[in-house]
Amino acid sequence: MSRVAENLMPPLVPPPASLHQIAGYRLLRLLGHGGMSDVYLGYDGRAGFPVAVKILAADLAQDQVQVDRFEREAKICTRLNHPNIVLGLDSGQDEQTGRRFLVLEYVDGPNAQALLDRIGRLDVTDVAHIALAIARALEHLHAEQLVHRDIKPANILLSPDGEARLTDLGLVKWNDKSSAPLTATFAGFGTSNYMPLEQARNAHFVDGRSDIFALGATLYHLATGRVPFPGDDHGEITRMKEAGTFTPARLLNPKIPESLETILHKMLARDPRRRYQTAGDLIVALERTGLAVGYPSYGDLTLIRCGPTLAHSTEPTRPDLRLQQKDAPETPRDAIVWYLSYKGRKGDFCLKKGTTEQVIDAVRSGKLTGKLLASRQRDRHYRPILDFPEFHCLASDLSKDPNGGVGRQMRFRSRLTAIAAAITFFCLTAAVVCRFFVRDS
Secondary structure (H helix, E strand, C coil), rough: CHHHHHHHCCCCCCCCCHEEECCCEEEEEEEEEEECEEEEEEEEEECCEEEEEECCCCCCCCCCHHHHHHHHHHHHHHCCCCEEEEEEEEEECCCCCCCCEEEEECEEEEEEEHHHHCCCCCCCHHHHHHHHHHHHHHHHHCCEECCCCCCHHHHEEEEECCEEEEECCCEEECCCCCCCCCCCCCCCCCCCCCHHHHHHHHHHCHHHHHHHHHHHHHHHHHHCEEEEEEECCCHHHHHHHHHCCCHHHHHCCCCCHHHHHHHHHHCCCCCHCCCCCEEEEHHHHHHHCCCCCCCCCCHHHHCCCCCCCCCCEEECCCCCCCCCCCCCCCCCHCCCEEEEECCCCCCCCCEEEHHHHHHHHHHHCCCCCCCCCECCCCCCCCEEEHHHHHHHHHHHHHHHCCCCCCHHHHHHHHHHHHHHHHHHHHHHHHHHHHHHHHHHC
């Protein structure tokens, strides 16, 4: 087991008494709990190796939509065979308990979200390794006419052998005419922070380029420690995607090379026609950067050379469903009121409000000082001003200021203070010298 896996091991939770065994697989402990299913570390006594057993939640056993979704995931998992996609080994319905189950390969390592939560943003080399691995997984999925629709850090498993594996195929779009549609009642579903705008509007109208956007948002998060389109709710996040702009990754992490930032910018294009058109095109672009060198830090050097091993996550697979919400109507720029929090000259925290244009003018004229945090509601979460697309025009102004937004007026006063101090020091020195010469005379 790698050190990363050891540090991120979940607490030992045994399975309930009624679930010590299912379909001949011995259940050892709970790996993760989600709204739709639980994932257990299991042991296949016949094959002699550990497995992950995903069991549909008991309260969903009579929900035909969820049952169909679970069975479809099982069918897809057991059909696919790729080193960067978690392999499905077995599935069915247990005769004794009546519970539906899916047996997956077991990855003895964390998912990317767990690693991100623990260490903050990842090293650029690790991000490049993950990017290439998941891009290859998407190339295989798309070749099979499948669209994942839920690419996010929590669905990327980091194996001790140095490979990243894509998991959780519960939301896959499957062009199988014989299967019933499972998204008829929802305008859009997935995970807000990562899904593209077209998926937020209608999950039916997605293709491989939608997965490329979601992977771009995931890589941006891993490399910067922040999502490209932050927001307090699905509606606010969708509004930011409507604007189609986000904080350049290198402003948040200067270690990101221009080549990777260019790739991220293309992956996160609002218009699918401006993104990479295929996962193969993305793979070529990533390989040309030469960033995926050496071994990823999350791998175990003693296992990396041995190739892929059977594996699964120490975290549950949890698709975020039912995010349906009508897009908010576009508000005129001069009608939006912002609340700005910043540190005043005396060290106290100040709060001001104004329209978008007023804020931009105040920053450029030097009337606002300190590190600027903004919110559209007085008592809601405040975030750095450059998180909002309305203020990306201030990126060059604020990036020149290491203090995150000290105005020209403040800098001018600081220079005057320094000059005055120098003059005072010169005068005092001259007075001491004059007094010394007067005494000697």
